[in-house]
Amino acid sequence: MTLAESQQVAAQESAPRPAVLKPRPGGWKRALKRDWPLYSLAIAPLIFLAIFRYLPMLGNVIAFRRFRAGGSIFGDEWVGMLYVDMFIHDPAFWNVFTNTAIIGGMTLVVCFPLPIILALMLNEVRRTHFKRIVQSISYLPHFLSVVIVVGMVYQLLSLQGTVNQIAEAFGGDAVSFLQKPEWFRFIYVASEAWQTVGWGTILYLAALTAVDDQLYEASRIDGANRWQQTWHVTIPGIRPTMVTLLILNIGNFLNVGFEKVLLLYNPMTYSTGDVISTYLYRVGLVSNNLSYAAAIGLFQAIIGFAMVMSANYISKRLVGTSLW
């Protein structure tokens, strides 16, 4: 789930509009009789969601059951907490858990504030054409395939690549960055920032256009300078957006970009780059321990869900903004 997707959920719940037709009283029988064409339009999407979203959710039950290739997708026999026990006592698991937390934390610290700063900077630009061009350019990376982004990273960081040329121009030595564990996290976060910063501004820019001009007027009359206007009018105006996105970012904390890591890491950088999802991919799908990997995946999903819930609860109590 991206930043943009997140805000959506928040926006949905809060803006009641007049219904096309008055809400109709009566039971399900009446509703079905009246609105059967609408319900029938919902059948195909509901079947889709049942098969491709809810069945896999139930399929997580194999975390507690022994799974045999070719057998039932829900496994064959109960084994209780065997697999959970296994990963809790697996040092390799805690290693990737730590990596995930560090990469997730770094991504949050860098990629959450950057779009806010960029949106505030764009908001100060008066030349409309200049602003449009900057926006167009900064949205572009969002539309690239992760394979292309990683391809660019490989070329920029190769021994003959631009980054090493710059390093050498300043008297440094060429470094094969992608084989150095100490560089992995930095490369991941930098490429993530490059790809998401522009797109992330869209929601903030939308929130900024909704800030009441009279507030700026009033603050000017009160003698506020530009910085004070930004601090006391602009920032409070986008605070609900910031909080919403922060909640969702916290919830996504452990879902470090699986595909990007998978493309970017190699055995030499496993020590810093291997994350929960790549580990369970190797254990589960490459080495075929499906139940064990499912147990890890379920653990990750539950933590993510719990984190969204608690971040949402805390923000509701502290700042009065919540997703639902």
Place this chain on the structure above:
Amino acid sequence: MAPDAPRPAPVTARTSRIKDSTSYKVFTVVNMTVLVLMCALMLYPFIMLLAQSFSSAGAINAGKVNLFPVDFNLDTYKAVANNSNFWRTYGNTVVYTLIGTTIAMVLTTTYAYVLSKKHLKGRGLLIGIAVFTMFFNGGIVPNYVLISSLGMKNTMWAVILPPALSVFNLLVMKAFFENLPNELEEAAHIDGLSWFGIFFRIVMPLSKAVIATMVLFYSVQYWNDWFAAFLYLDRTDLFPVTLFLRNLIAGASTAASEGAAASGSTVSDINANIQSVTMILILIPILCVYPFVQRYFVSGIMLGSVKG
């Protein structure tokens, strides 16, 4: 805010000041300089790819190619154009994108329309069923098991069906439908037009902008996808072009790691020019469509996020 009467941006409102302080002028210059530098950083990788695609492998490996091509030639383009693997995977990507986007649009449009009807009994439940999947998903392993047991491995359906409904797109579309003027639909209803009739003859024609946005989002998603193919397809004749590129990069980087491990030297840029050409050919359709749909997607996203 009515969709047809956009409010002036605060930028214009704030220009009404007669005179700026010197510190603000300094700020403006610094601000714009930083933005220009950021744009340069955003564009540089694209320029580098373009330069490499027209350069010789020798010049790239000597580290001479940055902003401009060295030893300008079209040989790499010719080599890639003559590669039947490339064109087959490219064709697969086109097919997956067309079929996938069509299915996704049908599912998304119909469900969003249903969800936009406030009077519908059970609407909250129908929304909840979709939104819950944003916060909790099955995970890689159960999905893999499911796709395998449905017999979809090594068929294009493994790539096309699982991503065919994005809840985010669904919610954007639902918000759009809710914003359509009620009166038209009410009038049509009173005139005896069925729900299907209203949907196809009133709602669809009014929703061209949001449909264009969603078509863009879904086609970019299918165009860029490599992971589903990586996971579920073993037959190279079914690969999409992103997987072709991934294998090109992986091949080069494996050779580089082995080379580095063995002798301290490297061959990391073997086929850097071929990679660049492949990337550019994958990028071209996106770059061509992008300028035309940009204004739609920005307003489409904003629509869902700005209240009333």
